[in-house]
Amino acid sequence: MIKKNKNNFIKKIITHDLKTKKFTYIKTRFPPEPNGYLHLGHAKAICLNFGIARDYQGHCNLRFDDTNPDKTKIKYIKSIKSDIQWLGFKWNGKTRYTSEYFEILYEYAIQLINKNLAYVDLLDKTKIREYRGTLTLPGKNSPYRNHTIQKNIILFEKMKKGQFKSGSACLRAKIDMNSNSMIMRDPVLYRIIFTPHETSKNSWYIYPTYDFSHCISDAIENITHSLCTLEFSDNRKIYDWIIKNLNIKHVPHQYEYSRLHLEYSILSKRKLQILINNKIIENWDDPRIPTISGLRKRGYTAQSIINFCEKIGITKQENIIELSLLESCIRQELNNTAPRRMAVLNPIKVVIINFPINHVEKLIVPNHPTRPELGTRTLLFTQELYIDRNDFSEKDNPNYKRLTLHQEVRLRYAYIIKVQKIEKDSNDNIINIFCTYDNSTLGKQPKNRIINGVIHWVSLTYSYTAEFRIYNKLFNIKNPENEKKFLNYINTTSLIIKKGFIESNINKNNLPCTYQFEREGYFYIESIKDNNLIFNQITTLKDKNKNDHNHKK
Incomplete structure (x- = not known):
């Protein structure tokens, strides 16, 4: 269920425009440039534009800004449509493309030339930048600015026919080279690109x-409110x-709102491409980056992404959103919907010596x-089990609510066990823990006995091998977007792969699916590779020590 956006300054403007009859209908658009995959910032724009419609x-158009053939790719168009x-x-x-309007746009350019409001400039890019001036120094007119209208028509036609080299000519608006606004100092309207x-x-x-x-394009499509970031x-x-x-x-109007900044993350498509090119991430759908495909x-x-966009709201105030807010949105949903399972990510073998x-x-x-409506499952308890290596210590500690040489512990949903001896290899690493179990403690709490906690387990015989991909922050600093050398702040442990075991109550024929692994976090199983289940960690539990009563005695 998609929730309605709360009232924000844009919705107040729209409500006023309708009330005063400025517009009798509302039409927005989402105009992505197909030069990469969509990220959370785009999700915010999607929720805003489609949500308002x-x-x-009203209506919301999808229009691809495919005006740069050097960057436009069909694969990006497909991924964007899929994400929406x-x-x-x-x-x-229908899906719209700016390229559909090329003929119309060309005619409008001719119209500006004929009004003596546009001219063909033969300065190269370096000179254009030099002539534009600075924030403190005014610009100066190009020597080609005062060509006659007829001369500009001829030159522009030559540009259209490909008779100029790339970068040797462009069409510029004739506005004011002394403007306080740099963008109004004769901005470029057309450039030459020979890429098909x-x-x-x-x-x-x-x-x-x-x-x-x-x-x-907004005017052609009768867009009423053109919404952009600041x-x-x-x-x-x-x-x-x-x-x-x-x-x-038709006269549309542009309104601006703050863009999304997410801590420890990069949202710039250009910088994301650099991460891919440097093989720091695998692709646009790497789970460590906040692209919509990566998050999926x-x-x-x-719904968790929509809820996140709803919570951050629409304002003009620039700020950095905490990563924990995004994580809380998926936790809140999965805590209610994700079935529970037990998985051991750092396995060590336990042998119950008095079990048949x-x-x-x-x-x-x-x-x-x-949620009893989600049903039950059958766990198979056997003599040989796996527990997590972190759930055993040779040293007793009253604050360590796990298994020790002298501290008993309950196996989740099963019995209380007690260590009798341990076995080590030649490197002094524990390879086996030999325990006894109390067969009178299934579902019962013995009186006058201190049980230090509850730990999860899986049967050695009845379990599947699995690979667990643990994701951490990709960057070590909160705002890598502000750093020119942002590659210097990559977290080298952003991906940790562990080999372990999962209880056999996983339907391999029902993929993909999501589970909460008790005491470990929320995981998403996307695929099977070499007969191993591959689990991506979605997020950790809010409190690993208190989630779902896992440590209640």
Whole structure:
């Protein structure tokens, strides 16, 4: 169930616009550039744009900003569409592409030239940057700025036909090189790119910039509220200038809100690509990065991401969101829905010496401690078991609520056991723990006996081998986005792979699925490799020592 967005400043604006009849309908758009996979920042934009369309009985278009053939890839288009659908949203009508409007955009460019509001500049990129000036120094006019309208029409046509080398000419708006706003100092509207386009192939050698194409595309599609993040605030000036100076009937308006910053994470697609190129992460769907595909592969649900976007809200205030807020959203959901299982990630063998050899005892246990409707499962208790190596210590300690040489412990859902002896290898490593069990303690608490805790276990005979992928923060600092040398802050232990065992109550034919491993955390089983179950850790438990009464006596 998708929750409605709470009232925010954008919804207040929309409500006012409807009330004053500025608009009689609401139409938004989600305009991603297909140059990478979507991340949590895009999820925030998706929830906002599609959520507003839903809440006001309007429409939301999906329009790909495919104006740069050097970066546009079909695989990114497919992944973006898949992510939107997985989140539970549906765009209005057909999928739209800015490239569909190339002819119209070209005609609007001619219109600006004819109004003496655009010119072909033959300066190279370095000179253009030099002539633009600085924040404290005004720019100066290009020597090509005062070409006649006819001359600019001829030059622009030559650009269109591919008769200029890449980077040797561009079309610029003629605004004000002395403007206090850098973006208004004759911004570039068209540039030459000879790379074949994914859809239009070799039909075009000139491509509109985002600033030129975006506002016109909004107008063509009758978008009422064009929602962008705060870094596009200055771009609104050129957005409004272009709309004002063209013969356009429908006038959309741009509004800005704060972008998402998540601690210990990178959201820049350019920087994510650097991580991939340097083989620090496997791909765009690596579970250690906050792409929607990565979170899905890790085991996050669509609803948990939507809930996260709902909680962070829509404001104009820039801040860094704590990673714990994202984790709490998936924990809250999975605590209620994920069936419980036992898994041993650091196994050590336990032999119950007074338990009959080859005997198997069936224990009926709940799949969830508070949801009986999720049913029960059968645990098989045998003489040889695995427990976690961290649940045994040779030294007694009253604060160590585990098994020791002299401290008894209860096996979860089973019996109280007591150590009789241990066996070590030549390197002094424990390889076997020999115990006895009290067969009168199944489901019973003996009087006048101190039991130091409850630990999980699996049968050696009735268990599956498994690989557990433990994910930690990818970066060692809270805000790696602000660091130029962000690669210096990579956490080298962001992925830890452990080999262990899982109880055999896992349906290998029902993948993917999610479980809470008692006392370990929430895990997502995505695949089977070499007959091993592969589990991705979604997140840890809130409190490993008190979750689900695992340590109640």
